[in-house]
Amino acid sequence: MKTAVKKAVWxxxxxxxxxxxxxxxxxxxxxxxxxxxxxxxxxxxxxxLPRGPVWSNYVAVFERQAFGRNILNxxxxxxxxxxxxxxxxxxxxxxxxxxxxxxxxxxxFTVLSVSMFPQVAILSGLxxxxxxxxxYNSLPGLGLSYMIFTLPFMVWVLVAFMRELPREIExxxxxxxxxxxxxxxxxxxxxxxxxMATSGLxxxxxxxxxxxFALTFTxxxxxxxxxxxIALITGASPYELPWGxxxxxSVIVTAPVVLLALLFxxxxxxxxxxxxxxx
Amino acid sequence: MTDVALRRLEKSFGRTPxxxxxxxxxxxxxxxxxxxxxxxxxxxxxxxxxxxxxxDAGEIRIGGRLVxxxxxxxxxxxxxxxxYALYPHMTVFKNLAFALKMSGMRRAAINARVREVxxxxxxxxxxxxxxxxxxxxxxxxxxxxxxxxxEPQVYLFDEPLxxxxxxxxxxxRAEITRLQRALGTTMIYVTHDQVxxxxxxxxxxxxxxxxxxxxxxxxxxxxxxxNLFVASFLGAPPMNLYETRILGQVDGAVLVALxxxxxxxxxxKGRPPERLTPVTLGIRPENLLLGDAAPAADTxxxxxxxxxxxxxxxxxxxxxxxxQLIAIADGEARIAVGDRIRVHLPGSRCxxxxxxxxxx
Ligand SMILES: Nc1ncnc2c1ncn2[C@@H]1O[C@H](COP(=O)(O)OP(=O)(O)O)[C@@H](O)[C@H]1O
Ligand SMILES: [Mg+2]
Numbered sequence: 001m002k003t004a005v006k007k008a009v010w011x012x013x014x015x016x017x018x019x020x021x022x023x024x025x026x027x028x029x030x031x032x033x034x035x036x037x038x039x040x041x042x043x044x045x046x047x048x049l050p051r052g053p054v055w056s057n058y059v060a061v062f063e064r065q066a067f068g069r070n071i072l073n074x075x076x077x078x079x080x081x082x083x084x085x086x087x088x089x090x091x092x093x094x095x096x097x098x099x100x101x102x103x104x105x106x107x108x109f110t111v112l113s114v115s116m117f118p119q120v121a122i123l124s125g126l127x128x129x130x131x132x133x134x135x136y137n138s139l140p141g142l143g144l145s146y147m148i149f150t151l152p153f154m155v156w157v158l159v160a161f162m163r164e165l166p167r168e169i170e171x172x173x174x175x176x177x178x179x180x181x182x183x184x185x186x187x188x189x190x191x192x193x194x195x196m197a198t199s200g201l202x203x204x205x206x207x208x209x210x211x212x213f214a215l216t217f218t219x220x221x222x223x224x225x226x227x228x229x230i231a232l233i234t235g236a237s238p239y240e241l242p243w244g245x246x247x248x249x250s251v252i253v254t255a256p257v258v259l260l261a262l263l264f265x266x267x268x269x270x271x272x273x274x275x276x277x278x279x
Numbered sequence: 280m281t282d283v284a285l286r287r288l289e290k291s292f293g294r295t296p297x298x299x300x301x302x303x304x305x306x307x308x309x310x311x312x313x314x315x316x317x318x319x320x321x322x323x324x325x326x327x328x329x330x331x332x333x334x335d336a337g338e339i340r341i342g343g344r345l346v347x348x349x350x351x352x353x354x355x356x357x358x359x360x361x362x363y364a365l366y367p368h369m370t371v372f373k374n375l376a377f378a379l380k381m382s383g384m385r386r387a388a389i390n391a392r393v394r395e396v397x398x399x400x401x402x403x404x405x406x407x408x409x410x411x412x413x414x415x416x417x418x419x420x421x422x423x424x425x426x427x428x429x430e431p432q433v434y435l436f437d438e439p440l441x442x443x444x445x446x447x448x449x450x451x452r453a454e455i456t457r458l459q460r461a462l463g464t465t466m467i468y469v470t471h472d473q474v475x476x477x478x479x480x481x482x483x484x485x486x487x488x489x490x491x492x493x494x495x496x497x498x499x500x501x502x503x504x505x506n507l508f509v510a511s512f513l514g515a516p517p518m519n520l521y522e523t524r525i526l527g528q529v530d531g532a533v534l535v536a537l538x539x540x541x542x543x544x545x546x547x548k549g550r551p552p553e554r555l556t557p558v559t560l561g562i563r564p565e566n567l568l569l570g571d572a573a574p575a576a577d578t579x580x581x582x583x584x585x586x587x588x589x590x591x592x593x594x595x596x597x598x599x600x601x602x603q604l605i606a607i608a609d610g611e612a613r614i615a616v617g618d619r620i621r622v623h624l625p626g627s628r629c630x631x632x633x634x635x636x637x638x639x
Contacts, residue, residue, distance in 0.1 A: 168364035171331050172425070176378035177352040190368040 093158035315486035357426035538600035
């Protein structure tokens with residue numbers, strides 16, 4: 001009897017804790033959604049439900065500026081960065097985890113150290129590089145700069161994951177007559193899908209949210225990505241901040257990330273518990 | 280028909296020598312077993328033959344052709360790994376078909392070949408499953424099937440049955456023998472299990488710390504061990520060994536000192552050694568004569584210190600003076616700890632080893 005009561009109390013306490021965490025994490029998002037559905041002076045009153053939701057902010061985001069173009073840019077840059085990072089990281093991970101060569105460890109740590117510099121520290125140098133390559137104010141320029149963040153951690157995640165795969169599976173493939181390329185694409189790639197999905201999603205979020213490089217390496221709205229575009233949303237006068245439109249834009253750009261996370265949910269869990277998974 | 284010949288093969292991992300100068304012949308169309316304790320270099324040897332490791336020195340010939348510099352594929356051998364190493368993301372069918380696909384075979388031909396092999400191994404109803412949906416024995420069959428589809432010149436097996444339970448192991452042993460007879464292909468089979476070696480092999484190569492200790496037909500090795508290592512490795516319970524001296528010779532046999540003033544008369548191949556030469560006398564448990572079976576002369580009195588009843592047999596541990604012996608008696612033998620019993624060591628069944636451990 002007593003233990004049953006104790007159990008129930010614990011359960012309620014646990015549920016309350018979960019609820020608190022959920023509220024803390026989701027409140028800003030909820031506030032953004034509510035705000036994006038209001039206009040005029042309603043914006044500045046505290047509402048827990050929008051008063052007669054209005055969609056004008058969402059329409060305005062696309063009508064008052066080329067937000068559609070910005071979204072397309074973000075999709076292209078983030079998608080391209082992820083695709084290219086995955087391909088390069090997969091091949092690099094194969095070499096770094098499976099082929100013995102001099103300076104392998106040194107190279108591995110060099111790769112890691114690339115991602116350790118603060119963004120501002122490399123900003124001017126990177127600007128020179130991108131200008132020299134003729135990539136200023138272009139999407140490839142942004143994609144290139146994002147790979148500075150995405151490649152190192154992807155390589156590390158994939159190397160760690162690949163080391164866990166039994167060497168004999170690869171040797172069986174060698175004995176079956178498969179070359180390195182076939183082994184990477186037909187044996188390793190399918191086995192590494194969980195790791196690829198997890199690190200790919202993280203890379204996508206990084207590229208999707210990145211602001212500083214996107215602001216610095218672009219000049220015109222044709223090359224701007226969503227975070228910069230949102231920051232540059234202006235009202236009719238310098239004294240007006242169009243909160244409704246900003247929130248509408250924010251909700252729009254959050255949606256794909258949430259959607260992707262839900263879509264890959266199972267694979268991400270598999271990726272996070274990698275190592276426990278055996279071939 | 281293809282034989283495999285190794286000449287003075289050497290391989291080290293850093294400072295650790297794994298294979299130290301091995302000469303070995305695996306006859307064509309036969310099943311050769313590489314036998315030895317764990318860590319003696321069996322797996323390394325197999326991987327050298329397969330081309331998964333590069334030799335430091337020596338020659339590997341398959342069907343007379345020097346293959347040291349050929350890739351695993353070009354050597355036309357198939358290896359079955361101890362861990363099976365099936366492709367976890369592929370169905371059984373795709374596991375079997377992979378090598379054929381790599382060789383550019385047409386789809387219809389692949390299909391036919393895979394089904395033929397699957398039928399031979401009785402896994403044709405499992406073709407749509409993934410490896411993790413199979414039992415250990417089924418995975419084992421798939422691993423063998425993956426080797427068989429390619430019709431290689433030589434099969435290499437690395438302890439293929441070590442992950443199976445005892446009953447399945449006995450069943451698979453019979454199956455491998457059947458397959459070997461049916462295919463008539465050269466096979467090299469690695470194991471640390473002497474029962475597997477004795478039952479499967481046409482030819483046994485016993486390895487000791489990276490060297491060949493002895494090679495030959497299984498019964499030859501069992502009955503005529505070339506050295507102490509072979510003598511003590513083969514046989515369960517192991518051969519009884521006793522360090523003693525030569526006392527003289529009679530009629531071409533040497534007289535070996537036993538406790539209690541008894542003698543053993545042992546025939547040897549070479550010249551009789553001098554009096555008092557130290558030797559090791561060996562005799563297998565099943566060759567000792569106990570109780571009434573022992574003749575009148577040169578018989579020892581021994582104390583029974585332990586009795587292990589296995590059902591079909593009884594293992595009897597005996598102490599007579601400074602000599603310890605294990606003998607095998609009937610399952611129902613009336614022997615108890617504390618009994619005093621007569622033991623005789625028939626000279627014709629004794630083995631003699633010199634101070635360096637070589638058979639005399
Ligand atoms: N890849 C390796 N790296 C270092 N040492 C190894 C490697 N493979 C085997 N060895 C060593 O070589 C010796 C023989 O190993 P192995 O051929 O696996 O023996 P077995 O298969 O007979 O048990 C052992 O001492 C082992 O530690
Ligand atoms: Mg081994």
